[in-house]
Structure formats: C-alpha cells, structure tokens
Amino acid sequence: MPAHRVIILGGGFGGLYAARALRRAPVHVTLIDRRNFHLFQPLLYQVATGSLSPGEICAPLRSILWRQANTQVLLGEAADIDPHARTIQLRDGGVFPYDSLIVATGSESFYFGNDQWCQWAPSLKSVEEATAIRHKILFAFEAAERLTDSELRRQWMTFVIIGGGTTGVELAGALGEIAAFTLKHEFRSIDPHTARILILDGSNHVLPTFPEDLGRHTVEALARLGVEVRTGVKVVNVDGDGVTLENEHQEMERLATKTVLWAGGVHGGGFGRVLAERTGITRDRGGHIPVEPDLTIPGFPEIFVVGDLATRPGPDGKPLPGVAQVAMQGGAFAARVIAARANGQTAHIGPFRYADRGDIAVIGRAAAVARIFGVHLHGLIAWLVWLFIHLMYLVQFQSRVLVFIQWGFQYLTFSRGARLITGASITEAPEVSASVHSAKR
Amino acid sequence: MPAHRVIILGGGFGGLYAARALRRAPVHVTLIDRRNFHLFQPLLYQVATGSLSPGEICAPLRSILWRQANTQVLLGEAADIDPHARTIQLRDGGVFPYDSLIVATGSESFYFGNDQWCQWAPSLKSVEEATAIRHKILFAFEAAERLTDSELRRQWMTFVIIGGGTTGVELAGALGEIAAFTLKHEFRSIDPHTARILILDGSNHVLPTFPEDLGRHTVEALARLGVEVRTGVKVVNVDGDGVTLENEHQEMERLATKTVLWAGGVHGGGFGRVLAERTGITRDRGGHIPVEPDLTIPGFPEIFVVGDLATRPGPDGKPLPGVAQVAMQGGAFAARVIAARANGQTAHIGPFRYADRGDIAVIGRAAAVARIFGVHLHGLIAWLVWLFIHLMYLVQFQSRVLVFIQWGFQYLTFSRGARLITGASITEAPEVSASVHSAKR
Numbered sequence: 001m002p003a004h005r006v007i008i009l010g011g012g013f014g015g016l017y018a019a020r021a022l023r024r025a026p027v028h029v030t031l032i033d034r035r036n037f038h039l040f041q042p043l044l045y046q047v048a049t050g051s052l053s054p055g056e057i058c059a060p061l062r063s064i065l066w067r068q069a070n071t072q073v074l075l076g077e078a079a080d081i082d083p084h085a086r087t088i089q090l091r092d093g094g095v096f097p098y099d100s101l102i103v104a105t106g107s108e109s110f111y112f113g114n115d116q117w118c119q120w121a122p123s124l125k126s127v128e129e130a131t132a133i134r135h136k137i138l139f140a141f142e143a144a145e146r147l148t149d150s151e152l153r154r155q156w157m158t159f160v161i162i163g164g165g166t167t168g169v170e171l172a173g174a175l176g177e178i179a180a181f182t183l184k185h186e187f188r189s190i191d192p193h194t195a196r197i198l199i200l201d202g203s204n205h206v207l208p209t210f211p212e213d214l215g216r217h218t219v220e221a222l223a224r225l226g227v228e229v230r231t232g233v234k235v236v237n238v239d240g241d242g243v244t245l246e247n248e249h250q251e252m253e254r255l256a257t258k259t260v261l262w263a264g265g266v267h268g269g270g271f272g273r274v275l276a277e278r279t280g281i282t283r284d285r286g287g288h289i290p291v292e293p294d295l296t297i298p299g300f301p302e303i304f305v306v307g308d309l310a311t312r313p314g315p316d317g318k319p320l321p322g323v324a325q326v327a328m329q330g331g332a333f334a335a336r337v338i339a340a341r342a343n344g345q346t347a348h349i350g351p352f353r354y355a356d357r358g359d360i361a362v363i364g365r366a367a368a369v370a371r372i373f374g375v376h377l378h379g380l381i382a383w384l385v386w387l388f389i390h391l392m393y394l395v396q397f398q399s400r401v402l403v404f405i406q407w408g409f410q411y412l413t414f415s416r417g418a419r420l421i422t423g424a425s426i427t428e429a430p431e432v433s434a435s436v437h438s439a440k441r
Numbered sequence: 442m443p444a445h446r447v448i449i450l451g452g453g454f455g456g457l458y459a460a461r462a463l464r465r466a467p468v469h470v471t472l473i474d475r476r477n478f479h480l481f482q483p484l485l486y487q488v489a490t491g492s493l494s495p496g497e498i499c500a501p502l503r504s505i506l507w508r509q510a511n512t513q514v515l516l517g518e519a520a521d522i523d524p525h526a527r528t529i530q531l532r533d534g535g536v537f538p539y540d541s542l543i544v545a546t547g548s549e550s551f552y553f554g555n556d557q558w559c560q561w562a563p564s565l566k567s568v569e570e571a572t573a574i575r576h577k578i579l580f581a582f583e584a585a586e587r588l589t590d591s592e593l594r595r596q597w598m599t600f601v602i603i604g605g606g607t608t609g610v611e612l613a614g615a616l617g618e619i620a621a622f623t624l625k626h627e628f629r630s631i632d633p634h635t636a637r638i639l640i641l642d643g644s645n646h647v648l649p650t651f652p653e654d655l656g657r658h659t660v661e662a663l664a665r666l667g668v669e670v671r672t673g674v675k676v677v678n679v680d681g682d683g684v685t686l687e688n689e690h691q692e693m694e695r696l697a698t699k700t701v702l703w704a705g706g707v708h709g710g711g712f713g714r715v716l717a718e719r720t721g722i723t724r725d726r727g728g729h730i731p732v733e734p735d736l737t738i739p740g741f742p743e744i745f746v747v748g749d750l751a752t753r754p755g756p757d758g759k760p761l762p763g764v765a766q767v768a769m770q771g772g773a774f775a776a777r778v779i780a781a782r783a784n785g786q787t788a789h790i791g792p793f794r795y796a797d798r799g800d801i802a803v804i805g806r807a808a809a810v811a812r813i814f815g816v817h818l819h820g821l822i823a824w825l826v827w828l829f830i831h832l833m834y835l836v837q838f839q840s841r842v843l844v845f846i847q848w849g850f851q852y853l854t855f856s857r858g859a860r861l862i863t864g865a866s867i868t869e870a871p872e873v874s875a876s877v878h879s880a881k882r
Binding site for chain 1: 476477478493494495496497499501503504507508513514515516517535568579580583584586587624626627628629630859860861862
C-alpha cells in the first residue's frame with residue numbers, strides 16, 4: 001500500500017509545525033511554499049527598522065527539515081485545487097495529488113478596499129516589504145538633511161503609522177528609538193530627535209487585543225519615545241504627500257508626510273478565495289475560512305485549514321486571533337489527526353482547543369507589555385519575557401545566537417547594524433528641490 | 442576666512458579612507474555617495490553564496506563618520522562637474538562648490554561591449570546584484586528538484602562563471618562548497634553534489650595577477666571542490682539557455698546552463714566619462730582616468746582621482762591593480778596633499794607610491810592562495826592569513842564580531858545562514874515543464 005500523501009501549503013508557523021509534527025508518522029509529506037525559507041514574522045519589524053538583517057530572522061525550510069526523511073520541500077505557489085480529485089495545481093503547471101491537505105497560506109495586508117494606498121504605505125508582511133520600509137525610513141532622514149525649506153523638511157521628518165495593533169506599536173517604538181538615539185549624532189543639518197511619529201487608529205485604544213491597563217502603559221511608553229498616539233480617527237485618503245483623516249471631532253484633517261507605514265489589517269490570502277470557491281464555502285468578511293472543530297472544511301474531512309487563513313470561535317466566542325501561537329497549535333493539531341488516520345486509528349481526536357499562553361508587544365529598550373497566563377506585565381520585566389520567548393522560538397540555533405549578539409550590541413550602544421538603503425529605486429532622486437545645499441557653506 | 446571645502450565622491454575604500462585621513466585637517470569635508478553605506482566589497486561573494494547577510498558586510502557611512510565633526514555625509518549621485526567653476530552637480534539638481542575634489546566613484550562591470558548579456562549573467566558589484574546571484578544559484582537547485590527531464594535538470598545544475606580572476610575563483614569555490622556540503626542532504630530528487638561548475642577564462646591561467654605556482658594550486662583546490670577550470674576559451678554569446686564559446690581548439694561549443702555569473706571585467710564608471718569630457722582628458726581603453734604622480738588630473742591640481750577609476754603605472758610599469766589596497770592608499774595620499782595645502786604648507790608631497798603588501802584569494806574552507814610581501818602561501822596557512830586580514834579590515838566592530846561568529850558556525854557545520862531567495866521576481870515560475878512531479882509517488 002503506498003504511503004498516505006500529505007501536502008502542506010505554506011511554510012509559516014502553521015505549515016512548519018504541521019510538518020514537524022508529522023516526522024514520525026507513516027506518511028509522505030510535501031511542503032510547498034513560494035519561498036525557500038521560513039520567516040520569523042514577529043521580528044520582521046526589526047528588519048524594517050534596521051536592527052536585524054533578513055538572513056537573521058529567516059531559516060531555509062530545507063535546512064530545518066532535511067533530517068525528516070519522509071518530507072520533501074518544494075518551491076512553488078499553489079494556484080488551484082480540485083477537492084474532489086484531491087489534487088493541487090501549482091502556478092507553473094505542476095499537479096500534485098494528496099490524501100490529506102493542510103492549507104496554511106496565511107493572510108495578506110488589507111487596505112480596506114483602497115489598494116492604491118499600498119504604493120504610498122507599504123505594509124509589513126514580507127522580507128521585501130520590510131527592506132522597502134527600511135529604505136523609506138532611512139531615506140526620509142537623508143532627504144531632510146539635504147533640504148533647507150523648513151516645511152518640506154518637516155514633511156520628510158513626519159512618520160505616520162496606520163494601525164495601533166502589535167505591528168503598529170512595535171514599528172512606532174522602534175522608529176522613536178531610531179530618531180531619539182540611533183541617529184542622534186549622525187546628521188549635521190537636522191536633529192533626528194525632532195522627527196514627528198504618529199500612530200493613527202480607528203478604535204478607542206491601541207493594542208485592542210490587550211487588557212486596557214496595558215494599553216495605557218503602552219501609550220505612556222510610546223510618549224516617552226516621542227510617539228503620538230491618536231485613536232478614534234479614520235483614515236480617508238493616503239497619497240504621496242500625506243494622509244487625510246477624519247479626526248476625533250469628525251473634522252477633516254491633513255497630515256503632510258512622506259512616510260506612511262501600513263499596519264492597518266490583514267485579510268485571508270489569495271489561495272483562500274480559490275479554496276472557498278472550489279469547496280463551496282463562504283468566507284467571512286475578513287476573507288477567513290470558517291473551519292469545523294477539527295479544523296477541517298465542512299464536507300471535506302481531509303482538508304485542514306490552519307493559521308491566519310482559518311477562523312474558529314475561541315472559548316470566549318470571539319474568533320481566535322491571527323497570531324503565531326494559534327497557527328503553530330493548529331498545525332500540530334491537524335498533523336496529529338492525520339497521523340492517527342494514517343495509523344488506522346479510528347478514535348476521534350479533537351476538538352482543537354487553543355491554549356492561550358498570552359500576548360506580548362515590545363515598545364523599545366526595556367519597555368514592553370505582556371499578558372502571560374492571565375498576569376499583566378509591563379516595563380523591563382515584560383521586555384525580558386519577550387526577549388526570552390523570542391529567542392527560544394527562533395527556529396535555528398545559529399540565528400538565535402546571532403540575534404542575541406546583535407541585540408546585546410545594540411542594547412549597549414544604541415547602534416543598528418543593518419541600516420541599508422537598498423532596492424531597485426535606490427538611486428531615484430527624492431523630491432528634493434534643486435540646489436538645496438548649494439549655498440550652505 | 443572660510444574653511445577649505447573638500448568634496449569626496451564615493452564612500453568606497455578610496456573615499457572613506459580619504460575622509461578619515463582628513464579628520465584633523467582644517468577643512469570641511471562633504472562625502473557624497475549614492476548609497477548610505479560603505480560596502481566591504483571583498484566579502485560580497487559571500488553574500489552571493491548565502492554565507493553572510495548584506496547587513497553584515499555593510500556599515501552606514503554616517504555611523505562610521507559621525508564623530509568626525511568636520512565631515513558631512515550626503516546621499517546623492519554626482520551627475521556633472523564644472524571643473525572651472527569648481528562645482529559638482531547632483532542628479533537631483535543640488536550644486537556643491539569645492540576647493541578640492543576627490544573622485545572615488547569606482548568601476549562598473551564591463552561586458553566587453555555586449556551589455557545585453559547582463560540580463561543573463563549578473564555581475565558582483567552591488568548588494569542588489571549579490572542577492573540576485575544568490576537568488577539565481579539557490580533557485581537553480583529548487584528548479585532541478587522539481588524536474589524529471591534529465592537534460593533540463595542537467596541544464597539547471599550547470600553553473601558557468603565567466604572570468605577567472607579573484608571574484609570568479611571565489612564565487613566558484615563557494616559554489617563548489619554549496620553543492621558538495623551545504624545542500625548535501627537537503628534534496629530528495631537531485632544530488633546537489635552532481636552539479637557542474639565551470640570557470641571560463643580567455644587567458645592562459647586563472648588569477649592572472651598572481652604568481653603562476655599559486656594559479657596551479659588554485660586549479661587543484663578548485664578541482665577538489667568539483668570545479669572545472671577552462672582557460673584559453675572565448676565567450677561568444679550568452680543567453681537564457683546557455684553560453685556559446687570558442688574553445689581551446691578554436692571550435693564553437695555550446696554549454697547548456699541556466700546560471701551564468703559574470704566576473705569578466707570592470708570598466709571605469711559613468712562619472713569618469715563626464716569627468717574626462719569636462720576636463721579634456723582621454724581615458725584609457727578600460728575607461729580609467731590617467732593621473733599625475735600626485736593623483737591629480739593634468740591641469741587641475743585640485744582634482745584627485747583615486748581607486749578603480751584612476752590608472753597610474755606601478756613600479757613594474759604595469760598599471761596599479763584595481764584592488765582595495767590601491768584605493769585606500771590613494772585616498773589617504775590625496776587627503777594628505779589636501780591637508781598640507783589647507784595648512785598652508787608649500788612643500789611638495791609625493792609622488793604617490795603604492796606599498797604592495799600582496800594579494801590573496803580564498804577558494805574554500807581552509808583553502809586559499811596568497812602572496813604576502815613576496816612570500817607565496819597556499820592551503821590552510823593562506824586561508825588563516827585571509828581570515829585575519831579580512832576580519833581586521835571590516836570597518837565596524839560589530840560586523841567584525843558577527844562575521845566571525847557566522848564563519849565559525851559555518852566552518853563547524855557546513856551550513857549557510859543567509860540562503861534566502863528574495864527579490865521582485867521570486868514568485869515567477871521557473872521554466873519547469875508542466876506536471877513534473879505529479880506522478881512521482
């Protein structure tokens with residue numbers, strides 16, 4: 001009898017933990033990802049802000065899984081599925097049959113129907129976007145250094161982050177540190193410390209998934225870094241010169257800025273749409289696929305959806321959050337069900353129960369907020385917990401050591417090692433008016 | 442009296458060492474570079490082969506020079522010069538006057554008049570090109586893993602490096618190690634060790650600037666890594682499916698390959714052309730600017746050209762090589778002349794004398810060739826010298842430590858931490874035939 005064939009789509013937290021949990025199962029695993037590496041997404045904001053290099057938070061999927069003899073890694077992008085014939089078709093034409101399927105393709109940034117904003121306000125989902133954000137942030141200070149017109153300079157030195165969730169708070173905190181410490185002595189015409197950094201959010205407080213007292217601590221810690229938090233505002237437009245918003249008093253307001261970063265929200269990714277169509281499932285408003293208690297799609301007990309793409313009510317009735325923990329536990333659960341079936345066990349496993357260990361967001365040096373097993377922490381202690389958790393979870397031993405050394409060095413010196421402006425548009429002139437500096441000396 | 446204004450174009454070895462040598466001179470220094478970072482070019486091949494991350498071999502120019510109060514760093518690209526009015530015009534319109542100018546804009550890859558080859562055969566001059574090469578190399582193995590057609594697979598697993606100088610040898614050696622060790626256990630359908638790696642060179646031996654015995658050691662060390670060296674061959678064409686060459690017997694020959702890397706030669710960069718036109722200087726065939734014994738342009742004693750862009754006969758009558766040492770010493774020499782003039786000293790300084798400390802090329806783990814103060818070394822001892830020199834010269838303390846740890850880890854484990862396939866074209870399908878793997882299991 002040929003071995004049970006498992007296809008896993010996506011090598012993020014959900015897919016990778018599913019693959020690892022299948023290592024001793026009598027199955028053939030094929031893990032397919034568009035990327036050849038696993039990205040440690042929670043530290044991506046540190047790439048965007050020049051603390052870490054992409055290579056330090058990524059690990060090749062092959063090198064993570066090479067010891068697992070029952071597993072093959074393939075580079076490819078799933079384009080279509082035939083759930084009745086049980087095949088996956090890749091973008092380049094390859095067709096792969098499966099007996100069990102785990103879909104862990106994650107989410108995409110969502111601009112609330114205003115996709116044209118994305119050209120002005122990159123989001124933080126991929127390594128390329130992170131280096132593009134790094135480019136934007138560092139370039140803004142460079143452009144300001146060359147300008148003499150104070151209004152234009154102000155515009156370049158204003159940074160707007162849309163979205164006050166974990167990503168928005170972490171980006172803003174890191175930006176605050178860059179302006180206040182990292183670049184402190186490095187410019188001659190501008191004082192980086194005078195940069196204006198704003199978080200805009202439509203809800204009533206930042207970190208909506210955190211308890212309210214931690215939200216207050218967050219606003220205080222951000223204020224110490226010079227970050228203004230404006231909640232209850234609605235972004236109406238984003239363009240190359242700024243952001244238009246409906247403010248707290250229902251008035252239209254314009255923020256002139258050259259740097260807008262999007263941390264506004266996510267949406268179930270492109271493959272989710274195809275999957276929903278082919279299986280006849282209705283996605284929720286956020287593009288998520290509602291799954292059964294055992295994380296399968298109704299009517300397709302061999303198709304599991306885990307991680308950001310799936311939605312499932314938690315114990316409090318609210319949907320489980322789109323965090324790494326949920327994806328990892330979901331992936332491991334789906335693997336357990338598949339392994340049991342492949343072993344011929346008929347006992348029912350499940351339902352999937354998410355063990356919520358808490359939530360954590362870092363604001364800056366020795367500043368974080370955390371809810372761990374129901375305990376609320378903030379300041380240095382929360383930051384130490386964050387440090388410990390993130391180091392432990394970094395997949396590769398090597399990365400773990402390097403990141404630790406980078407951080408240790410940066411903690412002591414305030415410097416940031418990976419401050420490169422790279423990418424195709426690097427030599428493009430900023431909109432700096434002619435002869436800006438010519439008469440300076 | 443206003444201070445003497447020095448403009449330095451380029452933050453490579455020449456420009457950076459000039460700026461540092463001017464730190465105590467009574468001058469205002471403006472260092473202008475298209476990039477916000479200094480690139481440690483000799484280690485760029487390690488980025489291209491996934492050993493190091495770009496951030497680990499680059500250091501922000503501002504963070505290198507921030508303590509130097511007389512120096513300002515600006516991001517910008519020189520577009521034109523008026524040597525009579527003594528001004529530099531940047532691409533975005535800024536005009537900067539100077540009293541002394543140091544041009545250290547370096548060289549560009551040169552495809553011997555066949556610029557269309559560059560789309561198929563990236564060279565190794567910038568961080569972007571290095572990550573593009575990394576993409577190409579890693580992607581080739583991924584594509585081969587998905588193919589069943591043995592001829593196509595062979596094509597993807599053939600790597601051709603054009604040029605047998607230091608860059609070509611170092612790229613080929615690293616590629617040999619990737620195929621033989623790094624990827625050894627990570628694929629299921631292909632054996633990476635069977636990859637074919639070739640160096641093509643038109644001259645009679647590799648490393649033409651090295652003594653002949655070291656060239657022989659190099660060929661032997663490369664052979665141990667499975668790299669074939671073919672000298673005396675002439676590349677006639679490069680396209681998306683391979684390389685056409687006129688071989689050792691004056692016959693036309695075709696090498697089917699998907700991965701061609703260019704290490705074929707360099708040419709004085711774009712700004713050199715403008716500079717030559719405006720000053721009425723004739724460049725040599727390689728696009729270099731011939732300079733006076735004090736590194737200035739004939740008729741313009743305030744314009745210095747240092748590094749790869751300049752050409753100057755060495756003690757043996759041959760032009761000084763385009764290596765970091767020549768650029769660093771040239772930059773420091775120009776700075777010394779300028780400082781003396783700014784201090785009102787009238788004594789003549791010069792001529793510039795290059796102190797040749799030797800040359801070194803690394804082939805792989807514990808394998809290198811070196812000529813140090815006239816002594817020829819090869820094998821482990823040469824490699825240790827290489828290691829020591831490169832660690833010492835890495836500009837930033839932080840990078841030095843990190844690179845050392847990365848190397849130590851890789852030496853012990855054969856792994857490579859920065860094996861990311863990134864860039865805009867990442868999701869593009871390789872030319873893999875349809876349903877390659879569908880029937881595999």
